[in-house]
Amino acid sequence: MTPAARLQAVIDLLTEIDETPRPADAVMSAYFRNRRYIGSKDRTAVAQTAYAILRRHARLGWWIERGGYERPTPRARVLAFLLLEERRNAGVVLEMFSGGKFAPARLTDGELELVQALESHTLDHPEMPETVRVECPDWAERPMRASLGDRFAVEMEKLLEAAPLDLRINPLKANRQSAIKALSKAQIFAEETQWSPLGLRVKGRPPLGGVDAFKDGLVEIQDEGSQLVALAVAPKPGQQVVDFCAGAGGKTLAVAALMKNKGRVVACDVLAGRLKRAAERFRRAGLHNIEPHPLTSERDPWVKRHKRKFDRVLVDAPCSGTGTWRRNPDARWRQLGPGLEQLLPLQANILDSAARLVKPGGRLVYATCSMLHDENEAQVEAFLQTHTDFIVKPVADVWAEEEAGAPPAEGPYLRLTPARHDTDGFFAAVLERRAEESLSEAGVEQDEVDPVELGKAIDA
Incomplete structure (x- = not known):
């Protein structure tokens, strides 16, 4: 897929997530299952971009509103992400939204104004409210502050990160060292977790479905x-x-x-x-x-x-x-x-x-x-x-x-x-x-x- 085609896939995927009353990971799985023609590298790139936008939902929405755009549509969120997070310039964005085959449609007048308003800015802004900066929804602010106290900001900021991939060994079939060795044969590298005596933390996010250590029940995915x-x-x-x-x-x-x-x-x-x-x-x-x-x-x-x-x-x-x-x-x-x-x-x-x-x-x-x-x-x-x-x-x-x-x-x-x-x-x-x-x-x-x-x- 071309970079522009990947962007259109991200827009399509975000649209399905918005319109489907199911968790985003389930929607993503169904999306890619119905599009077998999308290669593994493209699937990874599209999913990573979609998740990156979901993690910045409040901040991107704040900028879109500040830029005078009517609402944070999937296209608007993608535009804001490209400009504010990836720091693309307006010219590059216009080229990607070319309306060509598999590429996103050309920008509307309102989208052009949004691009002009957001260009040269970064995602952070000193006027951004704390709840927006840490992506805390209104319904959760009071109970989260009450529960976390002075650790509200540090814990909420940590929640913005992607979670690591943890595995639990099956003690009926392996110990941690034998599981690490079995995973390494598939070029998957893991180390022992800090707290759980049965845990392994994997480097990166490799696919596990076809790995023998997983198929044979030596390990299970579990935080x-x-x-x-x-x-x-x-x-x-x-x-x-x-x-x-x-x-x-x-x-x-x-x-x-x-x-x-x-x-x-x-x-x-x-x-x-x-x-x-x-x-x-x-x-x-x-x-x-x-x-x-x-x-x-x-x-x-x-x-x-x-x-x-x-x-x-x-x-x-x-x-x-x-x-x-x-x-x-x-x-x-x-x-x-x-x-x-x-x-x-x-x-x-x-x-x-x-x-x-x-x-x-x-x-x-x-x-x-x-x-x-x-x-x-x-x-x-x-x-x-x-x-x-x-x-x-x-x-x-x-x-x-x-x-x-x-x-x-x-x-x-x-x-x-x-x-x-x-x-x-x-x-x-x-x-x-x-x-x-x-x-x-x-x-x-x-x-x-x-x-x-x-x-x-x-x-x-």
């Missing part, structure tokens, strides 16, 4: 922070474990592998299709201790039938996803699911229901990929007020039990941020249900507890 959440579950071989919101199965895989294929992991989700797709990942990893189980809702009758049966219950709750903005930059601006007002009661309801599955002495791990206090600490504190048979197991104690070295976070919870840990933003709280003996000593009559009136989290 280091997500790996640490699975480690916080601290499952033991032979235990009974539930991943209550399993989704695509990334943490399910990690938990099942930590159990050395012994015991039972029930992967639950209300989206049965996701569990079916995850089954291929389970097979590739050589794991046969995973049992997919679709739920009709968080209050599915299956939960009540299996209350107090499981040693570990992981609740990777649906959330705002603010911790994943490095890899999902469009999620800042496009609400494709429930908003924060709907998510907060849903998280509380899921946590309350899943708690019924935990046996005395067992653990409930509540996790999100959010950086918001309301979705994290506040949810745990509210849960503990109404479920007094649970106590917090400090993350340092979990790491000490697992002999996993120094914990990556201070305080009782696992709280990971991009600037501090170079991972996605994650939160996890380990909540341990008191043993029945402890409850009796505390004067709690378990058979007479009402979970609504007295908040003891045991079904009548």
Whole structure:
């Protein structure tokens, strides 16, 4: 493809993202799948440019408005990106928008005025508001500032970067050194991650789909922070474990592998299709201790039938996803699911229901990929007020039990941020249900507890 043809592909791709109510990565995959004629180098160039524009959505929009243009269309965003970020001069831009075969159409009068207004400027400007500069949407400013405090700017700036490519080794098939050696045969170079004892960080973004180490299940793609959440579950071989919101199965895989294929992991989700797709990942990893189980809702009758049966219950709750903005930059601006007002009661309801599955002495791990206090600490504190048979197991104690070295976070919870840990933003709280003996000593009559009136989290 010529440079101009690539630009037109970027415009087409951004248009599809704007018009399709699906995440940008899914839209991109479908776009290229339907255009097999686009070569790998061109696909990479087009995708990289599209993502670069998505990461600068607010800043480009601010300049487009300042330049007097009516709205930030895909063409206007591409023009602004070429002029402000790539520092192309107006003459070069006019040549690329030539209207020739496969090239973008000639500029309109309004687009010509925009080019003249933006030429010789850079993306940064002293009058640009801080929220625009760090790409923080209006809905997230208050909760993000409340959660991050004086680290608001540094964390938000880190979220502007592209996320690294992390892998988790499958301990049933490899260790980190053997996995590094296997990847190197495909000219893929990786090094050990800082925090996760199972993690590798790959240099660049090589395609992994056709690599033997991936196809044979030696490694899985998983952010280091997500790996640490699975480690916080601290499952033991032979235990009974539930991943209550399993989704695509990334943490399910990690938990099942930590159990050395012994015991039972029930992967639950209300989206049965996701569990079916995850089954291929389970097979590739050589794991046969995973049992997919679709739920009709968080209050599915299956939960009540299996209350107090499981040693570990992981609740990777649906959330705002603010911790994943490095890899999902469009999620800042496009609400494709429930908003924060709907998510907060849903998280509380899921946590309350899943708690019924935990046996005395067992653990409930509540996790999100959010950086918001309301979705994290506040949810745990509210849960503990109404479920007094649970106590917090400090993350340092979990790491000490697992002999996993120094914990990556201070305080009782696992709280990971991009600037501090170079991972996605994650939160996890380990909540341990008191043993029945402890409850009796505390004067709690378990058979007479009402979970609504007295908040003891045991079904009548």
